[in-house]
Amino acid sequence: MRPSLKKKAAARSTLSSKHRKAPAIKTDSRLLDAEKFLLPTYKRPPIVMTHGRGPYLFDATGKKYLDFLGGIAVNALGHAHPRIVKVIRREAARAIHLSNLYHNAHQGPLACKLASWSGLDRVFFANSGTEAIDGALKLARLFCRGTEEPTAAPSKKHRFLAMENSFHGRTFGAISVTATEKYRLPFAPVVPGVEFVRFNDVADLESKFDDTVCGVLLETIQGEGGINPVSELFWNRARSLATQHGALLIADEIQCGLGRSGRYFAYQKFSSKPDIVLIAKPLAAGLPLGAILTTEAVAAKVSLGMHGTTFGGGPLACAVALEFLAIVEQQKLLDNIRARGAELHAGLTNLAAKFDFVREIRGEGLMIGVELSIEGAPFVAEAMQRGLLINCTHDFTLRLLPPFNLSSAQVREFLRLFELVLATTPRQASVPDSSQSAYPERVAHAAAR
Numbered sequence: 061m062r063p064s065l066k067k068k069a070a071a072r073s074t075l076s077s078k079h080r081k082a083p084a085i086k087t088d089s090r091l092l093d094a095e096k097f098l099l100p101t102y103k104r105p106p107i108v109m110t111h112g113r114g115p116y117l118f119d120a121t122g123k124k125y126l127d128f129l130g131g132i133a134v135n136a137l138g139h140a141h142p143r144i145v146k147v148i149r150r151e152a153a154r155a156i157h158l159s160n161l162y163h164n165a166h167q168g169p170l171a172c173k174l175a176s177w178s179g180l181d182r183v184f185f186a187n188s189g190t191e192a193i194d195g196a197l198k199l200a201r202l203f204c205r206g207t208e209e210p211t212a213a214p215s216k217k218h219r220f221l222a223m224e225n226s227f228h229g230r231t232f233g234a235i236s237v238t239a240t241e242k243y244r245l246p247f248a249p250v251v252p253g254v255e256f257v258r259f260n261d262v263a264d265l266e267s268k269f270d271d272t273v274c275g276v277l278l279e280t281i282q283g284e285g286g287i288n289p290v291s292e293l294f295w296n297r298a299r300s301l302a303t304q305h306g307a308l309l310i311a312d313e314i315q316c317g318l319g320r321s322g323r324y325f326a327y328q329k330f331s332s333k334p335d336i337v338l339i340a341k342p343l344a345a346g347l348p349l350g351a352i353l354t355t356e357a358v359a360a361k362v363s364l365g366m367h368g369t370t371f372g373g374g375p376l377a378c379a380v381a382l383e384f385l386a387i388v389e390q391q392k393l394l395d396n397i398r399a400r401g402a403e404l405h406a407g408l409t410n411l412a413a414k415f416d417f418v419r420e421i422r423g424e425g426l427m428i429g430v431e432l433s434i435e436g437a438p439f440v441a442e443a444m445q446r447g448l449l450i451n452c453t454h455d456f457t458l459r460l461l462p463p464f465n466l467s468s469a470q471v472r473e474f475l476r477l478f479e480l481v482l483a484t485t486p487r488q489a490s491v492p493d494s495s496q497s498a499y500p501e502r503v504a505h506a507a508a509r
């Protein structure tokens with residue numbers, strides 16, 4: 061931004077009184093270009109976001125937003141964290157890219173740190189969550205292929221069990237294990253051999269598990285599906301069935317992992333580990349980086365050239381990821397996540413008592429869902445008008461993903477704003493078709509209220 065614009069924006073943002081309404085920018089050429097030249101894959105408000113500072117984001121008019129979405133669970137340290145900015149500056153001046161034909165200074169140490177956080181042994185770096193998922197599906201097929209089986213033919217043990225209500229990304233492999241039909245069906249035929257199990261339904265899992273399964277894939281806390289933690293019973297059964305049938309238990313912690321739940325990994329509240337864990341979103345504090353973490357036994361099946369990537373695990377992204385993990389450790393952010401999460405939970409529970417359309421507060425740490433009995437989208441729009449960024453997932457659940465270094469004062473600021481949003485948003489009653497829902501009983505209940 062030019063200095064004069066910067067000053068004006070700063071003046072407006074102080075005036076701003078944090079939460080005044082933003083004028084729609086109808087003649088902004090950047091918006092016109094976006095409308096004309098981008099594939100129409102996203103519905104976005106006519107606003108250009110320009111910069112952020114800590115848990116706040118600013119748009120081109122200087123309007124300030126309290127960011128409780130964090131780029132969908134990515135900006136776990138908020139925006140422009142000075143230590144992250146410093147590492148990016150330092151590393152960009154050294155080597156942004158080197159390729160995986162050579163070692164770089166940060167990939168090995170980062171793999172070592174992730175192994176110690178997760179209790180797993182080996183790491184492969186990808187560029188995104190969906191790529192990590194695709195790699196994991198390949199590893200499961202590879203792990204379960206018998207040595208006597210001809211490589212050109214499909215392996216006998218090739219089936220995947222994935223969960224209803226799941227979301228794993230947009231590549232072909234990932235949409236094949238993603239339950240939501242609108243993401244999958246337009247691109248059919250997808251990867252064959254996938255069956256969906258009702259999330260947390262042990263009987264359904266047991267009925268679909270047999271020796272042809274090579275992997276069972278679940279989000280430890282479902283994100284897009286409405287913030288639904290896996291139950292201990294279901295996790296334990298998935299673990300024991302995978303072991304019994306020689307299949308892999310694969311935990312997608314792309315949204316809930318790396319601290320967000322109040323533990324390094326959400327599965328660490330259970331007594332057993334998965335065979336593969338997938339991470340991405342906050343790993344490199346906003347730079348694209350994903351990873352597959354796995355066991356020595358799985359790694360032993362991998363040979364040279366079987367999998368690879370041009371960009372994954374580059375020196376810049378890995379150096380930033382190391383700094384992110386160091387900040388989480390040194391600043392004891394897990395404690396902060398649990399403490400601020402508890403404050404948010406308590407505040408939201410108070411609000412739920414005041415507004416009868418708030419049905420349930422769910423989640424762990426700083427991954428919280430506020431389930432409504434009415435459509436959530438109008439609340440998201442009203443919140444944005446008032447300078448608060450949240451989103452709505454699964455139609456009825458408002459999703460909160462604030463940064464790990466949130467303060468108590470910011471929790472209070474959020475609760476004040478959120479109460480205003482709940483009180484003033486025009487309510488749109490909605491009676492969806494319960495057969496479309498992953499949780500028809502919830503929808504039926506919602507419709508009845």
Ligand SMILES: Cc1ncc(COP(=O)(O)O)c(C=O)c1O
Nearest residue numbers: 188189190227228229283314315
């Ligand atoms: C649980 C989960 N898995 C996978 C993905 C896909 O990650 P990416 O968008 O980085 O490809 C997402 C993205 O939202 C996610 O939430």
